[in-house]
Amino acid sequence: MEAQNIQAWFGDKLVLKNISMKIKPRQVSAIIGPSGCGKSTFIRCLNRMHEVVPGARMEGRVLLDGADIWELDPVLLRRRVGMVFQKAQPFPTMSIFDNVAAGLRLNGLRNRRQLSAVVEQSLKRAALWDEVKDHLDKPGTGLSGGQQQRLCIARALAVSPAVLLMDEPCSALDPIATARIEELILTLKKNYTIVIVTHNMQQAARVSDETAFFLLGELIEFNNTRTIFTTPGDKRTEDYITGRFG
Amino acid sequence: MSASYQKRRLVNFIAFGLTGGCALLTLGVLFFILGYVTAHGFASLSWSFFTQLPKPVGDPGGGMANAIAGTLKLIFLAAWIGLPIGVLGGVYLAEFGGNAFGFFVRYAADVINGVPSIVMGIFAYAIVVLPMKRFSTLAGGVALGLMLIPIAVRSTEEFLKLVPRSIRESALALGIPRWKAILWIVIPAALRGLLTGVMLDLSRVSGETAPLLFTAFGNRFWSSGWLNPIASLPVMIFTYAVSPYADWHRQAWAAALVLLMLVLISNVGARLLMRKRIRAF
Numbered sequence: 001m002e003a004q005n006i007q008a009w010f011g012d013k014l015v016l017k018n019i020s021m022k023i024k025p026r027q028v029s030a031i032i033g034p035s036g037c038g039k040s041t042f043i044r045c046l047n048r049m050h051e052v053v054p055g056a057r058m059e060g061r062v063l064l065d066g067a068d069i070w071e072l073d074p075v076l077l078r079r080r081v082g083m084v085f086q087k088a089q090p091f092p093t094m095s096i097f098d099n100v101a102a103g104l105r106l107n108g109l110r111n112r113r114q115l116s117a118v119v120e121q122s123l124k125r126a127a128l129w130d131e132v133k134d135h136l137d138k139p140g141t142g143l144s145g146g147q148q149q150r151l152c153i154a155r156a157l158a159v160s161p162a163v164l165l166m167d168e169p170c171s172a173l174d175p176i177a178t179a180r181i182e183e184l185i186l187t188l189k190k191n192y193t194i195v196i197v198t199h200n201m202q203q204a205a206r207v208s209d210e211t212a213f214f215l216l217g218e219l220i221e222f223n224n225t226r227t228i229f230t231t232p233g234d235k236r237t238e239d240y241i242t243g244r245f246g
Numbered sequence: 247m248s249a250s251y252q253k254r255r256l257v258n259f260i261a262f263g264l265t266g267g268c269a270l271l272t273l274g275v276l277f278f279i280l281g282y283v284t285a286h287g288f289a290s291l292s293w294s295f296f297t298q299l300p301k302p303v304g305d306p307g308g309g310m311a312n313a314i315a316g317t318l319k320l321i322f323l324a325a326w327i328g329l330p331i332g333v334l335g336g337v338y339l340a341e342f343g344g345n346a347f348g349f350f351v352r353y354a355a356d357v358i359n360g361v362p363s364i365v366m367g368i369f370a371y372a373i374v375v376l377p378m379k380r381f382s383t384l385a386g387g388v389a390l391g392l393m394l395i396p397i398a399v400r401s402t403e404e405f406l407k408l409v410p411r412s413i414r415e416s417a418l419a420l421g422i423p424r425w426k427a428i429l430w431i432v433i434p435a436a437l438r439g440l441l442t443g444v445m446l447d448l449s450r451v452s453g454e455t456a457p458l459l460f461t462a463f464g465n466r467f468w469s470s471g472w473l474n475p476i477a478s479l480p481v482m483i484f485t486y487a488v489s490p491y492a493d494w495h496r497q498a499w500a501a502a503l504v505l506l507m508l509v510l511i512s513n514v515g516a517r518l519l520m521r522k523r524i525r526a527f
Contacts, residue, residue, distance in 0.1 A: 049419055054344045079421030089412045093434040103420035106430055152416070159421055 001025075001046065001081075001163055001193060006060035008041050008050055015041050016058070017217045023163075023210075028185060028194045030208035030225065032201055034240070037214040039197045043165045046195065047081040048074040064163070079103070082161035086168040088148035090140030090155075096123075097136040099151055103159040118158050125191075126154035127184050146177025153184065157192075164188065166196040170203065182207050201241055205229050213237045280506070287503025290496035295504075300466050300482075303491055310501055312468050313477040316383075317505070319469075320462060320478055321452050323387025328394025328451075329444060335395070336402025341428050343403070352403075355396035366393050367457035375461055381475040386462025390451045397447045405439030406432065438519050445516035449509045455480035479505040 001023040008016035016038045023029050031039040044050040045058050048069065062069045069077050090099050098105075100119045109115060119136070123129040128150040132143070140151055149169055156164060166185075170178040185194060185207045198204050204211050205225060212222040213234075221228060221237045232238045294309045301308030335355075339348055370389035375381055409432050417427035433440070458464075462476045464485060469476035479501050486498035 083419035
C-alpha cells in the first residue's frame with residue numbers, strides 16, 4: 001500500500017501536509033507522534049473513513065496493489081482495508097457470533113455453515129476462540145475490555161482484508177490485555193499488512209518493523225524501527241522519542 | 247469567621263432554599279393534580295363506567311365505554327398516519343441531517359411542535375371534514391396524526407443520536423453499506439429508546455382535546471367504521487365538565503382519572519423500558 005502526497009482537511013484546517021509513505025506488505029508499520037499530529041487522520045485516509053466525518057476532505061493518491069483507491073467503491077475498499085478503533089465497540093445488540101459474522105452477513109452471506117467456519121477462524125486468529133467458544137451466543141458487550149478489542153479484531157478479520165489499520169488499539173487497555181494484543185499483532189503480520197497508530201513509543205518499538213514519526217501534520221521521518229529509535233535522522237524525532245516534548 | 251464567609255453562607259442558603267423550594271413545588275403540583283383527580287374520580291368510577299354507554303341526562307349510571315374505545319381507536323389511527331412519517335423523518339435527521347435541509351426540517355418540526363393544537367384541528371377540519379362534509383374518526387385521526395409527526399421526528403432523532411458515532415464508524419469500516427449499517431446496526435442499538443420515544447409521543451397526543459372538537463366531534467353511541475363521528479375521553483371530559491348536571495360532573499372526574507391513568511401508565515412503561523436500555527450500553 002502506498003500513499004502519495006496526501007493532504008487532508010477538517011473544514012478549512014489543513015491537518016495533513018503532503019504525506020507520502022510506502023507501506024510494506026506483511027509488516028507492521030507504526031505511526032507515532034504527539035496528540036493532534038494527524039496520525040489517526042492519516043490512517044483514516046487509507047480506507048476513506050476520513051471522508052465520513054462531516055466537513056472533512058482529502059487530496060492525493062493512495063494505491064492499493066497498484067490500484068488507485070479513489071477508483072474503488074469505498075464499501076469494497078473497506079473490506080480489503082479493515083480497521084480497529086481506539087475504543088472497542090462491539091455492536092450492542094449482537095452476540096459474539098453475530099458481531100464477528102456482521103460484516104459478511106450484512107454483505108449478503110447467509111449460509112450458516114460458511115458463517116460458522118469464518119467466525120471460528122476469525123476468532124482463532126484473534127486469539128479469542130478458546131475464551132468464548134462455549135458462549136458464542138452471549139452479548140459481545142459482556143466481554144472484558146481486552147476481549148472486546150480482540151472481538152473487534154476478529155470482526156475486522158472476518159471480511160478477509162489484506163491490510164489492517166489499528167488506531168491506538170491498546171490505549172484503553174491494561175498492560176496484560178495490551179501484551180496479548182501485541183502478541184497477536186506479531187502473529188497477524190504473517191498474513192496481513194498492519195499499520196498501527198500508537199501513543200506508546202515502547203509499543204511501537206516492540207511490535208513494528210518500520211516507524212513513521214508525525215509532527216503537526218507532517219511526516220518527519222520514516223525508517224525501520226531500530227534506526228528510528230537508535231539513530232534518528234532528525235533532531236525533532238530524537239527530541240520526541242527521548243521525551244523532550246509531546 | 248469572617249463577615250464575607252457569613253454572607254456567602256447566607257446567600258448560599260437562600261439560593262439553595264429557593265431552587266429546592268421550587269423543585270418541591272413542581273412535584274407538589276403534580277401530586278396535587280394526581281391526588282385531586284383520583285379523589286374525585288375514584289368515587290365515581292365503577293365497572294359500568296368501562297362497559298356501558300352514556301345515559302341520557304337525568305338517568306343515573308351509565309359509562310363511557312365508547313369514549314375509551316374511541317380514544318384508543320383515534321390513537322391507533324394517528325399512529326398509523328404520524329409514526330411512519332415521523333420515525334422515518336427522524337432517521338433522516340439523525341443520519342443524514344447535517345446539512346442545510348436537515349437544519350430546515352428540524353426547525354420546521356420545532357415550529358409545528360409549538361403551534362397550538364387547535365390550529366392543527368382547524369387544519370384537519372379544512373382538509374378532511376369540509377371536503378367530506380362530515381365529522382369522522384378519520385378526521386380526528388388525521389388531526390392527531392399531524393400533531394404526532396413533528397413530535398415523533400424529534401424524539402426519534404434524539405434517541406438515534408444517543409447511539410455512539412463509533413458504532414456507525416465500526417460498521418462502515420467493515421465495508422457494510424451505509425443504509426444496511428443504519429437499518430441493521432444503528433436502529434437495533436437504539437430500538438428500546440425508539441420504542442420509549444414512540445410511547446411518550448403517543449401519550450402526549452392521547453390527551454389532546456382541541457384538535458378533536460371539530461374533527462372527531464363526539465358521539466354518545468358506538469361509532470361504526472372510520473367515517474362517523476366518534477367519542478373520545480378528552481372531548482367527553484370537556485362536554486361533561488361544562489354541563490350543568492352534577493351527575494355528569496362526577497362522570498367527567500372518572501373520565502379524567504381514566505385518561506390520566508392511560509397517560510401515566512404509558513409514561514411509566516416508557517421510562518422502565520428506557521432504564522433497561524441504558525444498562526445495555
